[in-house]
Amino acid sequence: MNKSLFNLASVTSSTSRRMTLTVLATAVYALALSGCDSPKPVERNATKYELVTTDDANEDIGTYVLPQDTSILNEPNAEQIFYGKRLLNETKRLLPEHVGAAMNCNSCHISQGKIPLGDPYINSYNFYPRVMPRSGKEVDLEGRINGCFMRSMNGKPLPRESEEMQAMVAYMKWLSQSTPKNQKVAISNAGEVDTSLVADTARGEQIYYAQCATCHGDNGEGMKDSRGDIVFPPLWGDESFNIGAGMARTYKAAAFVKYNMPMGIQTKGLWGHGNVLTDQDAVDVSEFFAHKPRPDFPGKVNDWPTGNKPKDARY
């Protein structure tokens, strides 16, 4: 054995070399042994949810497997689905004429609408058309999407037959994974918060500056990248969602915040998101930002025509 291999000082002896050899031989042997039960590659551990019938009879009818975007390639309209996904992710950049706020659809529909309690699109394709309490009439999926354009994104509706609208619908259809119309995936779109809690705005402000402002800004202005594209949406001010958005309502916002915010603070979950606030924390901080100045919603006069206005409605 070559001396230089060891970076040797002059104190070596034949005995020590023999010992080193023994240790080496044993190590090699142990390594060889450990190589015998070599592990095999694993396949994707896809998230799965139960399917239930829409009347909640809860029959054992099957399982929904959350698809990965790579499987879009198997669809005949793959290009359309990818376009829809991009529009939902980067709505402001791709549809500036229709988006007034510095918001994207997926600012709220986290992780491309694939996360329960994070406003997922998983059931959207089958859920509409449906009579909605806010409008008091039947709304279809295109109508619902346009609701977001006018409220949360403080912009203008898209033509229903437009390539863009149809692409977004195609993405949601793909995400439904051919779930039959009378079935749904057994997940909740939003989490629960205790709506009997009374908000403490001063405490909410404290929470905001400790845990939200790093990303959403000390003045609620959000953050853009060097290209001017949205990284974190503004929570108040002219570029934020208008008062007609669900997020402008304290308890709706709290249910989102509690389960989805902040992002990048857990080592679990696709966004490493949520679950650090108590119900009271979430209500306090949501009251704080939701009631900051933000654009008006002209269509507000038509909302809740039959009454039953929720207690946190802004008008």
Added chain:
Amino acid sequence: MKKWPRIIIIAGAVGLALAFALGQLLPNLRTKTSGIEVDITDAQLIKKGEYIARTADCIACHTVLGDEDFAGGLPMLTPLGAIYSTNITPDKETGIGNYSFDDFNNATKHGVRKDKSALYPAMPYPSYQIMPDEDVAAMYAYFMSGVKAVKQANKTSELPPVLNWRWPLAYWQAIFAPERTFVPETDDPVLTRGQYLVEGPGHCGSCHTERGIGFQEVALSNADSEQYLSGAVIDGWRAKSLRGEHRGLGTWSTAELVDFFKTGRTDITAAFGAMAEVVEDSTQYMTEEDLYAMSAYLKTLSPTPGEPVTIVAKEDVTTQKLLDGVYDSRGSILYAEYCQICHRADGKGVPRIFPALEGNSAVYSRDADSVLQITLSGGRMPDTPHDRMAFTMPEFINLSDADIAEVVNYIRNSWTNSASKIDIDDVVQMRHFLSKKPKTATDVAPDLSITAAVQGANRE
């Protein structure tokens, strides 16, 4: 002829007996009697010792997550079984309460316990050896008077019989950790201080210098060889090269290094894994002067021989493709689904929140281990008072091994990056390794409860 086996057996037995006897003697040759009297009640000395213990990062290995400081018990995985760090609190029964200063000095600098047996080289005494006795005396005062005594028995190693004998370690020490003194490379006092901190208490080489055939660091100083701090793989992390080549610290400025040591982040990168712990436990507490000295010294290290000094940046075609939705590889589809929201289309991340992948020397480092490990297991950046929040990377453990390889290769070879490719077996091996690896503080999410934030948890 028939007598040969017997002669071999006898010779072997005699040889072993001799080796054993000499192995008992060797540690005695390393120990020193200093005659130094340490006043362990001297408040200033204790304070000085606390700072030196920070620079030496004793806490990182001698504390288990969620347990008492310095009570030991952290497993260090070796291919042959775990060994455990020891209780170094002043508890007289289970800790080092009965250690005299000389005992403490001999253990810290020479790797010899009070009972004169050799310590495993997991303890970086080959680095600590250059620390002046006065500094070790201050640490002694701190450990005797500033650290809470904790009664917690040391765990025995899981090494198999024979291999768990300690006396052969005396030979290891004699060969691989010979007595050495600190030799400054220059007359410059700042660079000398930096060199001392890096080479001595900071024991940067423990992770960043390649290990040799006997698990020894192949160089303990820059004077030894240019392999010093040229990067190594440890605990499934690529501890990057700290030398002057492109994949080392070639692209870093001194100011960026200071920022990194102080806060655990720069505008383009963030410490993760073992280095996140180093920042959180050690460097964030160091003075600006010391951080500058270390950074300035590291920037004097020449490029590792054989490694490219500069790598011509590839033309970035990735950003535009991602913005245009041109997904021309499986890796790009995976990136767009799982990574782009934080690390962005241009791969530049968000300064101090989400590290850049483009132009980040930890990403295109020679080995992909770090990118691979953090993709599979996630992690957290250091939490320091400088930034309001410390962010995490979530684990992507549910992706297939094939897809993990795709996305890691995509990240390391997109934008201006170019690096070696990994294959599915690398992912399989890493997943297997991670299934056994113990969790550390930066593997878990920070305490973000409002009470903790107001009280300053994680922000002492």
